[in-house]
Amino acid sequence: MLKKRIIPCLDIKNGRTVKGVNFIDIQDAGDPIELAKGYVKQGADELVFLDITATIENRSTLIDLVQKIGRKINIPFTVGGGINSLKDASKLITAGADKVSVNSSAVKNPQLIKDIASKFGSQCVVVAVDTKLIDDEWMVFTKGGRIKTERRTLDWIKQAEALGAGEILLTSMNHDGTKSGFAIDITQQANNSVDIPIIASGGAGTKEHFSELFQTGISAGLAASIFHYGEIPIPELKEYLAKQNILIRK
Amino acid sequence: MIAIIDYNAGNISSVQNALNRLGYESIVTCNKEEILKSDRVILPGVGEAGTAMNYLIEFELDGFIKGLKQPFLGICLGMQLMCNSSEEGDTKCLGIFNSKVKRFPPKEKVPHMGWNNINALKGGLANEIETNSDVYFVHSYYAELCNETSSQCDYILPFSASLEKDNFYGTQFHPEKSADIGEQILKNFLEL
Numbered sequence: 001m002l003k004k005r006i007i008p009c010l011d012i013k014n015g016r017t018v019k020g021v022n023f024i025d026i027q028d029a030g031d032p033i034e035l036a037k038g039y040v041k042q043g044a045d046e047l048v049f050l051d052i053t054a055t056i057e058n059r060s061t062l063i064d065l066v067q068k069i070g071r072k073i074n075i076p077f078t079v080g081g082g083i084n085s086l087k088d089a090s091k092l093i094t095a096g097a098d099k100v101s102v103n104s105s106a107v108k109n110p111q112l113i114k115d116i117a118s119k120f121g122s123q124c125v126v127v128a129v130d131t132k133l134i135d136d137e138w139m140v141f142t143k144g145g146r147i148k149t150e151r152r153t154l155d156w157i158k159q160a161e162a163l164g165a166g167e168i169l170l171t172s173m174n175h176d177g178t179k180s181g182f183a184i185d186i187t188q189q190a191n192n193s194v195d196i197p198i199i200a201s202g203g204a205g206t207k208e209h210f211s212e213l214f215q216t217g218i219s220a221g222l223a224a225s226i227f228h229y230g231e232i233p234i235p236e237l238k239e240y241l242a243k244q245n246i247l248i249r250k
Numbered sequence: 251m252i253a254i255i256d257y258n259a260g261n262i263s264s265v266q267n268a269l270n271r272l273g274y275e276s277i278v279t280c281n282k283e284e285i286l287k288s289d290r291v292i293l294p295g296v297g298e299a300g301t302a303m304n305y306l307i308e309f310e311l312d313g314f315i316k317g318l319k320q321p322f323l324g325i326c327l328g329m330q331l332m333c334n335s336s337e338e339g340d341t342k343c344l345g346i347f348n349s350k351v352k353r354f355p356p357k358e359k360v361p362h363m364g365w366n367n368i369n370a371l372k373g374g375l376a377n378e379i380e381t382n383s384d385v386y387f388v389h390s391y392y393a394e395l396c397n398e399t400s401s402q403c404d405y406i407l408p409f410s411a412s413l414e415k416d417n418f419y420g421t422q423f424h425p426e427k428s429a430d431i432g433e434q435i436l437k438n439f440l441e442l
Contacts (some may be wrong), residue, residue: 074430
């Protein structure tokens with residue numbers, strides 16, 4: 001049976017991890033490679049690296065980093081942040097990223113999804129969607145949640161699938177950072193709207209939140225701070241989920 | 251030396267990285283001389299079956315591959331290309347494995363993406379692999395079960411997770427992305 005995926009997300013700035021992590025055996029918590037290795041050892045099922053600077057001068061630092069990650073890590077990883085063109089995506093994939101994640105640039109230019117999928121396959125294209133509930137309607141936001149668009153979330157997700165997205169990484173801005181649980185409602189609606197997998201993001205605070213998420217049929221959950229600060233060690237989370245009869249990779 | 255066949259099918263650096271981690275050097279090539287000289291050959295795979303087959307035909311690698319005698323491993327699409335045919339682009343494939351490649355019926359999420367267990371891997375790649383080991387899959391098409399199935403996986407329906415015939419091996423999953431278990435499977439192939 002297919003296992004539920006637990007995906008830590010690492011924020012990268014100038015080639016370094018932004019948030020500190022408390023892995024015991026790690027010398028340098030700012031070193032993304034050391035951290036990634038730590039997560040792999042803990043049993044993370046995939047990793048996401050999000051470049052939050054993504055300025056032109058930092059791109060070569062990022063590509064260099066992606067090459068190093070690819071050499072060291074033996075599980076799939078996604079790289080996102082500042083991918084505005086097929087050329088940007090190609091560089092990261094050629095450097096070793098298994099998948100790239102596109103967000104604002106895809107909203108601005110949906111053809112980008114199709115371009116990347118045609119060249120590298122749908123499995124390479126994660127469309128990240130930031131969503132917020134406005135007057136009872138889940139709307140798409142871009143630019144790190146700063147700009148409200150006129151797109152309805154479910155419409156956009158369906159369009160992204162039709163263009164060749166392989167997965168949707170759905171972040172609820174209402175839940176992100178609250179540690180009050182995932183946005184089950186919109187995530188489940190999204191899951192029912194498309195045939196491709198949905199990765200839920202935003203709001204994870206406890207082990208129970210993952211259990212609640214996975215029981216709805218969602219196949220993957222992403223979180224940053226609870227893993228970074230060691231609040232929930234992945235082995236402990238997996239042990240808990242296994243006891244709830246949720247299928248996880250041991 | 252390991253030859254990784256370059257047929258313009260997306261990303262191959264992950265395979266090369268995995269070989270490096272295991273201490274093996276590799277070359278990425280579609281040159282017949284180089285492939286013939288190598289100890290092992292890998293046909294990696296992401297991409298689309300029709301396009302990939304056309305590329306192999308264009309470089310006259312289709313018949314050539316079937317005649318190779320050294321251990322040969324097809325990964326994901328690479329494995330599917332070694333079957334008789336694929337529904338993807340209605341493609342006639344290499345016909346090494348007596349299996350047909352079909353699209354998953356849309357009863358659950360397609361692609362089948364993530365970690366799933368393979369049961370009772372047998373044959374040349376099986377050393378030190380426990381039954382029901384989890385490995386990483388990403389695919390929308392599957393190879394039907396056949397006499398050459400060396401392990402099976404279940405998603406929507408049972409299908410060939412790996413195939414083996416003589417010196418030819420295929421894995422639907424990505425050993426290069428399947429953590430320590432994947433590395434062991436690659437190691438088994440490299441030590442055949």
